[in-house]
Amino acid sequence: MHGEEVRLTMPAIPQLLRVARLTAAGLAGRLGFNFDEIEDVKIAVDELCFALVGTKGRDGDLTVVYRLLDDALEIEGSGTFTTDAPNPVPSELSAQILAAVVDEHELQREGAEVRFWLRKQRVAS
Amino acid sequence: MALDRNDKNELMRTFEAFAESRDSALRDQLIEAHLGLAEYLARRFANRGEPLDDLVQVASLGLVKAVERFDPARGLEFTTFATPTIVGELKRHFRDKGWAVRVPRRVQELHLRVTKVIDDLSLEMGRSPLIPEIAQRAGITEDEVIEAIDAGSAYRSASLDAGRSDDEESPGLLGQLGDLDPELASAERRAALGPLIGALPEREQVMLYLRFYEGMTQSEIAKHLGISQMHVSRLLARSLQQLRELAEDAS
Numbered sequence: 001m002h003g004e005e006v007r008l009t010m011p012a013i014p015q016l017l018r019v020a021r022l023t024a025a026g027l028a029g030r031l032g033f034n035f036d037e038i039e040d041v042k043i044a045v046d047e048l049c050f051a052l053v054g055t056k057g058r059d060g061d062l063t064v065v066y067r068l069l070d071d072a073l074e075i076e077g078s079g080t081f082t083t084d085a086p087n088p089v090p091s092e093l094s095a096q097i098l099a100a101v102v103d104e105h106e107l108q109r110e111g112a113e114v115r116f117w118l119r120k121q122r123v124a125s
Numbered sequence: 126m127a128l129d130r131n132d133k134n135e136l137m138r139t140f141e142a143f144a145e146s147r148d149s150a151l152r153d154q155l156i157e158a159h160l161g162l163a164e165y166l167a168r169r170f171a172n173r174g175e176p177l178d179d180l181v182q183v184a185s186l187g188l189v190k191a192v193e194r195f196d197p198a199r200g201l202e203f204t205t206f207a208t209p210t211i212v213g214e215l216k217r218h219f220r221d222k223g224w225a226v227r228v229p230r231r232v233q234e235l236h237l238r239v240t241k242v243i244d245d246l247s248l249e250m251g252r253s254p255l256i257p258e259i260a261q262r263a264g265i266t267e268d269e270v271i272e273a274i275d276a277g278s279a280y281r282s283a284s285l286d287a288g289r290s291d292d293e294e295s296p297g298l299l300g301q302l303g304d305l306d307p308e309l310a311s312a313e314r315r316a317a318l319g320p321l322i323g324a325l326p327e328r329e330q331v332m333l334y335l336r337f338y339e340g341m342t343q344s345e346i347a348k349h350l351g352i353s354q355m356h357v358s359r360l361l362a363r364s365l366q367q368l369r370e371l372a373e374d375a376s
Contacts, residue, residue, distance in 0.1 A: 018275070026271045029256035035243055035274070036253035036342050039358050042275070043365060050369050097365065100337045 004068040012079050013057035017049045020064050020077070027066050028073050033122050040101035041120050045075060047098055048116040051107055052079050071122045072103075078115040140197040155192045156185070162204055163188040163211055170215045180215060187214030235273035238263050240355035243274075247344050247354060274355070324371060329364040336361060 008023055010016045024045045028038045045064075052062060058081035067074040098105045098118070105118040136158060143151040163184035171177045191207035242263045246254035260267045322330055335341045335349065336357075343361070347354040 022271065022275050025275055026268070029267060029271050032255060034253035034255050035247075035259065035354070036344055038256070038274070039343055043362065046362070046365065047369075055370050094369075097337050100340060 006066040006068075008064045008066070009061050010064075011057070012053045012060050012062040012081060014050070014053055014055060015057075016062075017046060017053065020049050020062075021045050023064070023066060024073070024075060027068060028120070031068055031071075031073055031122055033073070033120075037120065037122065041073060041075075044098055044102045044105065044118050044120065045077075047094055048075075048105065048107060048118060049077055051094070051116065052077060052114050058082075072119055073122075074117070074119045076115070076117045078113060080113045082112070136203070137197060140195060140203065143192075144195075144197055152192055156189055159188055159192070159203070159207065160185065162207060166208065166211045166215065175218070180218070183214055183218040184211050187211035190214070232272060232276045235263075235265065235269055236276040236355075239265075239270055239273040240353050243355060244347070244353050247347075253342070253344055253354075274358075322368065325364055325367060329360060332357065332360055333364055 006023065006027060008020060010019060021042045024041050025038050028041045033041065049062065049064070052058070058079065060079055060081040062077060062079040064075060064077045067076075102118045102120045105116070107116045108114070136155070139151055139155055139158075142148070143155060164181050166187075167177060167180035167184040170180050187210050188207060191203075191210040194210070195201075195203055195206050197203075239259060242259050243254060246258055246262060250258075254262075256267050256270050260270045263270065265273075322333060325333070332346060332350075335346045336343070341349065343357045344354050347357045350357070
């Protein structure tokens with residue numbers, strides 16, 4: 001399954017984040033992640049998607065790309081929003097949470113485009 | 126349920142008499158006269174994973190509250206006044222049960238089954254189980270496992286002070302916290318976690334602390350607190366959700 005890629009595009013509203021999370025869980029399961037690791041991925045996806053979408057949602061689409069590597073899952077989310085989104089600077093707490101659940105993560109904003117990336121390594125054999 | 130004008134007038138008089146005397150016989154009479162309303166509203170919440178009988182009871186409780194609080198002098202129809210109270214009671218019931226209203230029963234049942242399997246397997250194997258292992262033990266497909274563990278996220282709409290668990294195997298959180306290292310409860314921790322976290326209930330603060338500052342896994346926290354791993358999972362998810370909302374409100 002090396003290099004398999006799944007793309008999800010959806011309106012940037014919080015009600016649909018479940019879909020992003022469920023997809024992440026499904027794919028992490030496919031990669032042989034254990035329950036704890038899957039929960040970690042879900043927390044990270046929630047945290048990062050939330051940074052893009054917020055509690056009220058944004059005008060525009062959120063695209064989430066999942067890359068299945070041999071022993072890791074990479075998730076990239078991005079969106080270009082017409083409404084003025086609050087700057088998605090992760091709070092210290094958010095960064096702390098992300099550091100605890102995934103191996104690498106980043107959150108960026110360039111003009112109207114916001115983007116996140118995370119990588120979760122599978123540890124279980 | 127339609128009442129003719131005479132019945133209505135008579136009920137109104139009974140309400141007035143009850144408002145005056147607080148006589149419990151009158152109260153019972155009023156409750157009885159409106160049980161149909163309670164049942165009607167309970168039915169609207171049926172097929173969401175809770176037995177109708179339970180719902181009718183919950184709705185009746187709401188009805189009792191409504192009868193007691195109703196003030197006929199304000200000129201409102203009783204049903205207009207009572208409906209939000211009863212519906213509120215029903216919603217609270219679902220919320221306290223931990224389920225968002227829309228989780229289908231099948232998924233709820235799967236969720237409970239899978240929760241138990243995960244705890245059993247974690248204990249037996251001394252590690253967090255894999256999805257295929259959970260699927261095999263639970264006798265369901267891997268997709269169903271994924272769906273079932275995600276159903277835990279539906280717990281998000283649970284009330285801040287819920288945190289209790291309805292299954293006997295996993296006692297409520299509150300009772301477990303006495304065993305914790307008292308240092309955890311110190312003001313120091315609260316300061317370290319920031320004012321936003323301070324707004325969360327104590328037990329959720331402890332969980333966040335253990336998970337993200339002590340770096341314990343969900344299974345370790347579950348063991349530490351003597352509750353199910355799934356319960357830890359959904360409480361954490363809920364706390365994080367709340368923190369985000371608080372953070373966004375604050376910004």
